[in-house]
Amino acid sequence: MENTKIPYKIYLDESEIPTQWYNVRADMKNKPAPLLNPATLKPMTAEELYPVFCKELVAQELNDTDAYIDIPQEIQDFYKMYRPSPLIRAYFLEKALGTPAKIYYKFEGNNTSGSHKLNSAIAQAYYAKKQGLKGVTTETGAGQWGTALSMACSYFGLDCKVYMVKVSYEQKPFRREVMRTYGASVTPSPSTDTAVGRKILKEHPGTTGSLGCAISEAVEVATSTEGYRYVLGSVLNQVLLHQSVIGLEAKKALDKYNVKPDIIIGCAGGGSNLGGLISPFVGEKLRGEADYRIIAVEPASCPSLTRGKFAYDFCDTGKVCPLSKMYTLGSGFIPSANHAGGLRYHGMSSTLSQLYHDGLMEATSVEQTSVFAAAEQFARVEGILPAPESSHAIRVAINEALKCKETGEEKTILFGLTGTGYFDMLAYEKFNDGLMSDYIPTDEELQKGFDGLPNVPEN
Amino acid sequence: MENTKIPYKIYLDESEIPTQWYNVRADMKNKPAPLLNPATLKPMTAEELYPVFCKELVAQELNDTDAYIDIPQEIQDFYKMYRPSPLIRAYFLEKALGTPAKIYYKFEGNNTSGSHKLNSAIAQAYYAKKQGLKGVTTETGAGQWGTALSMACSYFGLDCKVYMVKVSYEQKPFRREVMRTYGASVTPSPSTDTAVGRKILKEHPGTTGSLGCAISEAVEVATSTEGYRYVLGSVLNQVLLHQSVIGLEAKKALDKYNVKPDIIIGCAGGGSNLGGLISPFVGEKLRGEADYRIIAVEPASCPSLTRGKFAYDFCDTGKVCPLSKMYTLGSGFIPSANHAGGLRYHGMSSTLSQLYHDGLMEATSVEQTSVFAAAEQFARVEGILPAPESSHAIRVAINEALKCKETGEEKTILFGLTGTGYFDMLAYEKFNDGLMSDYIPTDEELQKGFDGLPNVPEN
Known part of the structure; x- marks a missing residue:
């Protein structure tokens, strides 16, 4: 291992946990x-x-x-149970890939919920x-x-x-x-x-x-x-607000070592983790203070950003919830039974949808066998067994690092490792046994979902 | 939460990971x-x-x-993947118990093996x-x-x-x-x-x-x-040697805040975690530099220290291994199917056996329903779902903290939280459904195990 001033794991002090x-x-x-x-x-x-x-x-x-919105003291107290979460420099992964890229990930899985x-x-x-x-x-x-x-x-x-x-x-x-x-x-x-x-x-x-x-x-x-x-765990603005602690901590940890990421990557289901991770970075981008390439990664089987429509839609199948303007596959779209349950949602946070619509964020989709291959590679060298959802971000982070290997560029990549895969071993078993398959919906299948979109006149 | 100088989690710097x-x-x-x-x-x-x-x-x-034995650089490098492990002040548990005791635990479960x-x-x-x-x-x-x-x-x-x-x-x-x-x-x-x-x-x-x-x-x-x-994961002297990183880190973290534990508690199956945790503290005891009360906790269903014999015995059922002098229930003893698989071993590390024999360490046994009650209580307030093995130590730590509540003593308790229980949910399910039972072997059952001890003349 190279001798460097940046440690493997950057832990902030408890006093540095965000208070807003x-x-x-x-x-x-x-x-x-x-x-x-x-x-x-x-x-x-x-x-x-x-x-x-x-x-x-x-x-x-x-x-x-x-x-900025103050975090009540009682919540700050609870955050101390499991925060700050580590920002990890992926030295082992960099070495295994032979890439000049510098890879960091914010690990949110070290608590019993197993995620952010x-x-x-x-x-x-x-x-x-x-x-x-x-x-x-x-x-x-x-x-x-x-x-x-x-x-x-x-x-x-x-x-x-x-x-x-x-x-x-x-x-x-x-x-x-x-x-x-x-x-x-x-x-x-x-x-x-x-x-x-x-x-x-x-x-x-x-x-x-x-x-x-x-x-x-x-x-x-x-x-x-x-x-x-x-209460809802994703999609809503309030959730992205709470999840901003991820990005605020990550940014503070990087700032300590004067590191500025070139690329920021996160998996996107409803958008809670990605929105939280990128918030402060997007803020700088919006205020013209810095620029970052931001990539949302979704499963090819449920591609709301990359193949969905930007339209008002129901948030739920039963149509009892308010309408939200978002990239959506239609509330009637039933994604195939892929193994990243957290990414099987027909829509996307309206905040992230707007950022994507305005060109402030890119999106890409990946297939699950390639995701599990990345997960296994990552687990073997970094020692953390990732959740299938998080592994979507790993897949793209590895892809970007391998591009750097080709070009020789020393880019700095930051991705969100949202959780662990201990309860996803049936999926890993399928992958280990070579029984996992990929599924990409056809345009006709997607059209059925779009046909169910509510008719909302443009303002 | 009280305002204190001691943080919830004490993380050493990477440079403070033991090198010997x-x-x-x-x-x-x-x-x-x-x-x-x-x-x-x-x-x-x-x-x-x-x-x-x-x-x-x-x-x-x-x-x-x-x-002291040097830790090779390659092992030190790997240790950086998941060490130093946090020493956690159990503020939430102390508050829930209403005890004046100060409780600390060294948490070794934050890696994919789920344990130390x-x-x-x-x-x-x-x-x-x-x-x-x-x-x-x-x-x-x-x-x-x-x-x-x-x-x-x-x-x-x-x-x-x-x-x-x-x-x-x-x-x-x-x-x-x-x-x-x-x-x-x-x-x-x-x-x-x-x-x-x-x-x-x-x-x-x-x-x-x-x-x-x-x-x-x-x-x-x-x-x-x-x-x-x-290779063997417990019992052997070499394993206790490697596991001394647990105790060395714990002691260094406590020393930083001038904290001296009164009681040190660990679960004991073959002895790897307990031996590692207590090593540097026992060293001080042996050298007359300090005194600590040390408690080994074993399941009532497999009570090698509390009810076993101190004798030479086989380490394995097939009798292909060398004989070890230890507290043992006999290599033919088959413990009842309790849910702490890591503590279902008939013998005990010869080092720990000798320390126990010489009065440098106490031992106690606990029944599994009381262990799971402690596990659940701990999980709810400290936010970590403990392994059944580790929960034996939690049970006794809580018992000691409740004694302090009665007497008003502000004792400092340190225990080892060896791992997480994510793969033990069948056991938790049994407990949640009220279907878990206790089993304590009778003297006659133990005698059968002792009858199989090899005949080794005293030196």
Whole structure:
């Protein structure tokens, strides 16, 4: 190993954990489009959102003017349980690739939720507690969000009802059990608990569920149960706001060593991790202070940015949620059963969608066998078994590093390693046994999703 | 949370990772008894051990005079991948218990092996590589050791053959898959690959295996295959030597804040984690420089220290290994199927056995339902889902902290949190469903194990 001043792992001090979130919308000239009421097609007011979301979270959702928002002390305290997260210089990977590129990754998997999801879960649970609620409802796909929320609710003594996509519920019994260990109730979705679940089951008997469908159920339960609200782990502006701690810490760690990344890479499902990681860097870009190449990576099987439409769409299958303007494959699009459950969502954060639309961010898609090949290579040299979702970013980071090897360029690459893959070993088994396949939807299949887009006249 | 100068997590700098292992035997007046050749009942010579173990590891095994042994640069490099590990002040747990005690734990689970086992795996793989071997064989029970070894072998390009206790192989397919992801071959034990496996299968058809049995198979394959040696993840002196990095780091972190523990607690199966954690503290005790109360915690179902005999015994079921003088339940003792696979071993490190015999360490045993209750309590407030093995130490740490609550004493407690429980969710499920039971062997059952002890005359 070369002798260098930059350590393998850069840990900030506890005193350097951010005390304010950064709200990138404040610096955007073209603001993300507002949520619309599906009945009136008018922007949702705060009052209209209160039955679904906690009041302070609604305020954060609608706030596109304040660049910094204070993190309450109780959340700062909880962050100390698992933050700051390390920024790791991938010396081992660089050596294995023989690349002149300098690779860094921000590792958010060293907590029991196994991912970055805890950053927003604790914030949302805090505001629910502060509002005097009994509990919250949510959906979970891959399970990281549900796990994170169960941990956060356990900490504040809130009830936590999780609707888990049925295929994940069955394939990931251990995920379910972690949530139960933290006191959450976990129901496979679609269920017969809700009107929307019963309707979906009737229309699609034998369905293994989807995120969009689980969202509909969780929202129905929240809005029909006294003292409950709904919380969501991605897509929303408030989530990207909370997740900005990832980028703020990463930037502070890099700044300490005067390192400026040339390329910033993150996987993108609903956008929570990518949005959080890039926020402060995009802020500099928006303010004309610096330039960065930013790449969103999505699965070829669920390509909302690279093949979707920029349009108003429902956030959920049951069409009970507000309309959001975003890159979308249509709320009726059911992605093939790939192994990155966290990236199987038909839409994309409206903030990221706007940044992409405005050319401030690139997007690319990758196929899952190449993703698992990168995951295995990474695990063997860096010693961390990555989640399938995170491995999408690894794939592209390796690709970019190999390009540097060809050209001899010493680019600095930063990517987000959102989580660990301990609960994804069925997918790894499939890959190890050579049984994993790729799937790319045809244009005709995508058209079916687009045909279901709601008709919203341009302003 | 109280405002204090001691952070939640104390991370040493990379430059503070130990560059020498500490060999506690050098400071022991009563040295651990030597390994005996079972045929001659004479101490094993280095030459007799070479067919089984790598040469440099044999030298470390037999070295009871050098207090410090240099850590080769290649191992130091690898340590940087996941070390230093954090020393965590359990502020959240202290608050939940309402205890005046100050609780610290050294967390070794933040790496893909999920435990401290990697500390010795990388050392043993390094010496195998240095000796020009093709590969190594080993056994694994709970799976942490096998995972750690597969990671280490992958790093050095060594072949890795793991014999996994059959019940674990079946109950923990994901563990197996992690090892395969790192390129290891994994065989359920007993298998028909080996003479000893076939013999055991014939005598005990339908057996679900044991650590002692898997050791016999791994040793047979190593000694009968060109270019292979056997490696073991616990019990041996060399393993305790490598694991001393745990205690050295913990002590350095505490020293930075002038903290001196009153009580040091660790779980004890074969003794690798406990021996590593306590080594530098016991060294001070042996040299008369300080005093510490040290507590080994074992499962009530496999109580080698608290109910075993201090005698020469076989290390394995097949009786192919040398004899070791240790606290043992007899190599024929089959512990009940408790959920802490890493603690289901009939014997105990000869070094720890000697320290216990000489009154330098206490031991206690706990039942598994109380262990899982402690695990769940800990997970909910500290945010780390502990391995069942580690939770034995948590149980006793909480008990001691609650005693302080009664007496008002502000004792400082340090315990070892050896690993995470992500692959133990079947056990958690049993606990969550109220289906977990306790088992304590009767004196008659223990006597059967003692009846099988070899007849070794006292010197």
